[in-house]
Amino acid sequence: MSKNFNLSDVKGVGPVTEKKLNELGIKSIKDLVHFLPCRYIDLDAPTSLSKVEDGDYVLLKLFISSISKPYKIRGSLLVRAHGKTDEGKSVKLIWFNASYVYKTIDKNAYIRVFGKISMDNGYQLVNPKFEKFQENNTKFHGISAIYPLKKRIPQQTYASIVNDAISKTEIKGFIPSEVEEKFNLMKYENAVKLVHKPKNIEDGENASIRIELDEIVKKACAHKVLKTNKNRQKIYNATLDELNSLISLLPFKLNDSQEKAVKKIVKSLKSENQLNALLAGDVGSGKTVVSLIIAYFAVLSGYQVAFIAPTEVLSMQHYNNFISLLSNLNVNISLLTSNIKTSEKKQILKKLKEGETDIIVGTHSLLSKTVQFKNLSLVIIDEQHRFGVSQRNMLISKTENTDILMLSATPIPRSLRFIMLGEVDYIQIDNRFLKNRIKTRLVPTEKYDDMLKYIVKECTSGAQAFFIAPKIYDCEGIETANVDRLYKNLSKKIGKEVNIGYLHGKLTFQQKQKILDDFSNNEISILISTTVVEVGIDVPNANLMVIFDADRFGLATLHQLRGRIGRDGKEAYCFLFPQKDENERLEMFCKMASGMEIAEYDFSIRGPGAWYGQEQSGYLSSAFSLPIRYIENIKEIVENIDIQSMRYELLAYALSYGLDKVSIT
Template sequence: MPTEIKLLKGLKNILENEISSNFSDKSIKYGLEKALAVALKQFPLWNGFWTQKVLDLIKDYSKRTYEERAQAVVRIKDIIERAIEFYTDENFWEKSVQFAKGVGPHRAKLLNRLEIHTIYDLITYYPRDYDDRSKLKKISEIKPGERVTIKVKIIDYEETKTLYKKIPIIKAKISDNTGWAYAVWYGQKYIKQVLPPGTELLISGEAKRLLKHIEFENPEYETLDEGEDKEFLNVGRIVPIYSLTSGLTQKVLRKIIYDALTDYSIFLEDPLPKYLREKYNLMDKPVSVWEKHFPTSFLTMASASKRITFEELFFLQLNLAKKRREIEELSAPVFNIQSELVEKFLGSLPFKLTKAQEKVWEEIKKDLSSGRPMHRLLQGDVGSGKTVIAALATILAYDNGYQTAFMVPTEILAEQHYNRLKNIFEPLGIKIALLTSSTPKKEKTYIYLDLAEGKLPVVIGTHALIQEEVTFKKLGLVIIDEQHRFGVIQRAKLWKKGEAPHLLVMTATPIPRSLALVLYGELDISIIDELPPGRKPVITYLFSKKERRKVYSFVEKEIEKGKQAFVVCPLIEESEKLEAESAKKLYEELKKFFPRFNIGLIHGLVPREERTRIMEEFQKGEIQILVATTVIEVGVDIPNASIMVIENADRFGLAQLHQLRGRVGRGSEQSYCFLIADLKGENAKERLKVMVETNDGFVIANKDLEIRGPGEFFGTKQHGTLDVLFVDLTKDMKLFEIARNEAFEVIKNQNERIEEYEKVLLNKWLNKYLRGELKEIVL
């Protein structure tokens, strides 16, 4: 943008000349206001709103006082210098937060803890709540226990110390025209210098009764001696409340964000096309960001939230719409769906497919024979029979001469799928192999060779499948189980190992429709909403920690009847080592409690061979109780195991508890799940009661989403996508559907209503939202 930069540098020279001429308004012909107005016409408004800010600041310049002119010119010069940076630096918004006003290296480290790394992170670090301090009260109107804001004058001070630690207590007598009260600060001797007697100020805090008088402890305050038009950040307004970290205070963070908004928000481009803003009455982006942080009213704050939510949803859906269009334009292997091998397999099953399974299989067959790549999400509750559907698709691929890659997130699940599918495929003459990081090197070499030469039709594995060494001769079907455990890039890496192969994504974690559309909007969705006949619902009980002995007494009686039990140890986030130690401790405890029973232990650090042996012994009934971590969350199928005990159940999400409970109830016997939890926590009992009341995974999933939000729905943060979401999908569903429809409409109709500059902005901000992981859309 050489023209814009040249103009900006020229404007900077004009402003410097005006400063040199002592703000005479004679440094340029026709005056400074006219010169700036003419020059700024060269900059389109969509480049940011800084041009309008400059025009506002320079208005009526010739009529102003010397001080007003000086103030305006210095501020405009700052804006022009930042505009030069805006036009020359492609990474303007990625600049380190360290360089924001009032930050520096030390505070930057504190902000980094809050995931604030850049200037853009800072201005979009939105409040978690608000405190309405806009309504002033008189001292005479205050009731103890109220949070109030009052306008007072400091009368005088008393200074004492606490009895034991001798911490200074600064006690200010404050007054308005209706009465007097006290403001008390602990350990803040400087208050007397900052707020000398006679200072007028606004104070906010909780009013407490002290004998006959009202007292405020460590209240927030702002002085009035700088003029009534001062911008208050902490009192006298609707005040933002942010999530903090040790070393940062609300007051400091508010000032940092306020200064950053002042310096940078005018350079925010609006990536939403104008017709959408007008159609849905959406605020301009800079206004919405300001109003989200420092709202003028709760009404404007709600409008700002609507705008921010719409934008985030729109761009997420725009990416999915673009991906869907790209998929629809590809050619894929056309499968002949008339298969004797499929019929042979169906005939060998000891049961009939449920109606829901039949419906889903018909949908998949239609995809596989369409000539376009299947991109389908298969959802189903625990034990609904998704594996049978995956087996059918794999057999059909084999019968059409294509290979299948089946990727799962954990070695235990890979081994479980491998053992089950091996029993299905070998009688049909279909060769299958298991590939994980634990697969011996020599065996891996043979698998790589057989896949490349097309001699191996089916491979099941973990992330090992996406390594560069893995190549396929004719990959026609990719199946990914427990998709939420994989990132977008991992899924794409496996898919790209074939030439537009068919893709079947499966999840045993039921996902609410709203979240499924956000995460997998480019996929068609199939749901198995029916369990096989004869399954008895698992009976679930909730017990406090004090009642553990009752639970284990029941377990003992059931094992004496020949049953088996899982005991899942407390969840320890982000530490497989600590989780393993926790499981070992519980294992030792239960060995003492059940000396007559054989108890096994399994966790993520147990070597593969030992893990396989333990699972085989449990499967054969040689182990009666299996102590485990969440490695057994999915895929483990032991029909004789009829008891699930989950320790510290309050540490798990509902969806994860439902998965764990799904490890039992797979036979014809009545099964039980015991949740042992700390029920003192906020809403813990209410939340866990959902597990007692229903076995419906979709009901549980909706509740889990409502309670924990999308980012933590799966028990772990998503790779990218949901970290940026400011959205509450349980409340914003209508807005989501509008944003989704508009995004798909943009792609479908080739953007007839979108100006060329708006297409540039759409591409630029789409990549920003997706953190640069995905290539730009072709508009």
Template sequence: MSGRPERLWPLFAEIQSLDGIGPKTAQALAQTGIEAIRDLLFTLPYSGIDRRPRDTIRGADLPATLTVPVVVGQHRPPRKRGGAYRIEVDDAAMRFQIVYFHARPEYLMRLLPPGSRRLVSGRVELFDNVPQMTHPDHVLDSADAGSMPEFEPVYPLTAGVTQKIMTKAVAHALAKAPDLAEWIDPALVAKEGWPGWRDALSAAHAPDHTGNLAPTDVNRARLAYDELLAHQLTLALARRARRTRPGKITQGDGRLRTIVRGALEFSPTGAQLRALDEITADMACPERMNRLLQGDVGSGKTLVALLALLNAVEAGGQGVMMAPTEILARQHYDGLAPMAQTAGVALELLTGRDKGAERVRKLAALTAGEIDILVGTHAVFQDDVVFADLRLAIVDEQHRFGVRQRMELGRKGEGADVLVMTATPIPRSLALAQYGDMDVSVLDEKPPGRQPVQTALISEERMTEVVDHLRRAILEGRQAYWVCPLVEESETSDLAAAEARYAHLRAALGEDAVGLVHGQMPPADKDAAMARFNAGKTALLVATTVIEVGVNVPNASIMVIERAEAFGLAQLHQLRGRVGRGTAASTCVLLYRPPLGEAGMRRLTTLRETEDGFRIAEVDLEMRGAGDVIGVAQSGVPRFRIADLERQAGLMATAQSDARRLLEFDPELKTERGRAARTLLWLMRQDEAIRLISVG
């Protein structure tokens, strides 16, 4: 499987080899990611223009693009330079004008000679009640009328590239597309009525009507499925590669888990027990676990994580839990410490701040097996961190953790099981796109005792009332967060906003009552500010979004989010999840700056109406599109050229089961369909996957 199959070579030729594309146009197209011929073929028209001829423009709903046969009448050149050149024409029922600016009269005389019959197509508008077609898109004599498509595709363009250039280049590119063997399951092709790859491509570039432009169109659905199948094959190969590396059988005897569960003040939810059963069953298998634990804010992931880690310790092994920031690592450590102590388990924290002798001591204890559970940041990834017997690695809140990093983590503990936790509820289609190589457990129940959070929308103009309300709450001994907006993308201005609000609130509520934490602070100051708030020494914490994920202060029962309309839905949901963790009734105040736009209004009212993170994630996906919801740049989610994750969630699920089935039946992709699937992987530039086949 050394190189790209010869049949595909023409598709990977440079775009400049096509008719009408010179170096300048090629450069402009490269800006939009079109570099090879296959990129152009996968750039489908996004709309179309109906060019079907009609007898007359009379009765048309103007302005509109119309196509009519006309008899050319009088030419009226402009009186002064640069003015309008008008040509009168008659269709079957009325007279109108064709208008040109800056055109040469002799050219127009040749194009539209008086007395001739022409088919003209272009946008018709009313000016001073006279219908005018300015600069027609097409002027054809009767003999050439058949060369104009009845429905003309419109391509996404970039500066320096016209529709004409695109149409011509696509036609030339289609001529180079080879016939390829079918890689989709024949039963699925039959059920969906899908055409072959090449036919689907030709048809998608030649739509007949608007319906052909919808994701549900049979040609487009087939091409979208090809992209999704290639992606899911890559994930399935990654999953298989991980599973073929032997794991360790980890089966604890339950003694430590029994102690911890006996010390809890409440019973775990059904969802927690179900997830735990799935995790421990995976750990007991010889293959390596690779599971995603997806739970909404406050669904009790930490308890599930601890019990899974204790299973590893009971079996004589070690566990590690990694968090993305030092604040979160420290918090996990503080949260787990009392329970670990109850069970008599050695727990240790390792962050980038551990230096010198202290670090050496911790590493030696880890290698000697004296530390049962290690909590840390990515410092755990460094080469000098060696475990005696690592059985379970848990990665918390890593939506920035792609397939490649998951493989990296697998190499750290030879045979360690991997559990990735996320508090960001992800709609199913996106979970499959991002975590399709993993098995998924979902926590969809709230533990007993979690308080519902009342959410209110309040205009900024009533800021004084909000501050008065806070003053009363603080006197009652309650604590609150005040989250400042992201003013601009620059950290300095966010900082200025946070510091200005901090000064204002200290003046209003008393200097000792208010603390401040933001992303620019040295870690030690940040931790100190958090610790003071945690201990109840400050009543109000002013913060930028550093507190978005995982911060846990049960006494805090009020969350004020300033300029709430500037935040994304998922982020607002995460921030709101910081309150409602104790026994007090909790409130989240969304302070907005009027007037609210339609999108801002929909985000804030959705939040007010529901606390269900999965419902919120679905609305977020509808509103923003897949790329923005997870921030494509740092996620493991690919950018698809044709597939639309919002509207084609069902296809993604089918592609996942299809890919897994194919590999079970034909692990080396050697059968006829398997070889076709290899071609698909090359076509979709999934070189990583091809390497996995050759390795596997």
């Protein structure tokens, strides 16, 4: 087989088509073959219009109620027709410069049509392909691949072009055949052929994922060749046995996954390379206690630890937990937030700089240039998704050769990419309780009063509830739920039946603490709050939550909020009250129980993020994003590839993709 074919050698590619392909970034036969479908449509199953979105490709069976004779408008010849689906939905059909349509389609008869649906003014198809309807006899069958062609080239034309291109080029992937066999991977050549002409939609998606896997593995290998491991400068001389003095003080026994996480992180800290790890676990799974043990390990080794959290409420809770468990072990701990008095702040900064403070817990205040350490070795970043790239780097750069431990229930897409690259270690903690114990429901406007009655009934029997609003006060020109208005309205409506309190970031430190104590002691039945309770509130008796204007929140925030309830392992209910009753994103959220499910959905929607720089979302060229479940597979596959034999090829590849500029945080 010749390997020197050009685009112009492919059947159907003339000068005009070649120019259009170039505009799509396709400049070689290899590009052509690897320009993948963005979705598929099953032509053996008519499309239901109730499930389509504007711009989708559809196959419809229509009863034609009328068809016009060809007529001219603005120099073009038009034929119009009206049809109805079996569901009774009307569809407008328009053909330009196709007078034969009028002679082919019969009024009061059925046809099949295939094309791109427009929903701007009812359902409409422009220049659809069609045929007279005959039972069990059709040219529309099998799976049709849909490509992101930006209207430059007809779908059928491109499918024909790529089919000829496959026959004229050698298809070779990066992963060696022996590794394909060891990990039971689809052969790359088969994947490329199958992705363009699958037998069913699942085959097409699996083929696309296999191609994506090849791309990520190559990037991971290239990055491995490129990078030079940062050798450890700070030596941790503590031992695992020394941690028992803290573990024995815990009010519960560590589960297997927590014990494994501690051992894995300690092993990394005692290795030659710096720690850069993501500790992933669902809300309430016990990530904090693992990080507490690791912080103690660093202190036993003679170092300082910085623990940063996104909110003052969460910082306060971490500080209190650290104090209760570590103060008897001669560990000095300080809290630094924006509400600390100036005189007290000066003392905290002085002790930190002189090395008298072992662990500093704080909010964004830790990022200040005035915060200096004597011997910082470990930075722990809680709720990693709440900090931007530049913010994380500000803290890490406080000292050289810092070990990094990030905690998250819903890792951002960017971090998942770096885990796949092998740059960030991934450590998973299992759930303590059944993940589906919390039931999430969308509440339509007409059901609001019924929901409220149910919550009042439960609260009068001893239950507790969170009511979450996106704002504190009314904002002129912006219609949104807010804590102030909710508190006033609910106090009038149900204030005589249940005790209501409110919490937000504008309150003083002492006010916040008093409200949280009252809620913890069940002196407040319903706590109306902003997202300051998103993390850090642990009230086991609270098993009800209402999130107002839920469509204004991101999925990670919604999941963190939902994690405030059901913390005793019992059944809990989270009610979403959106501004608009219909919301596909929230409907998906109701079906997802774990943080990793949400992270994977977010990954598919937002993309993986830039390989370098500070963007935390964005797409690669591949059609389907690699599922998160492949994370651990990638590391194993890379370890089985002899990258040194391809060193120079991989170095060139790494530089061409900018992997030398990767920002790992």
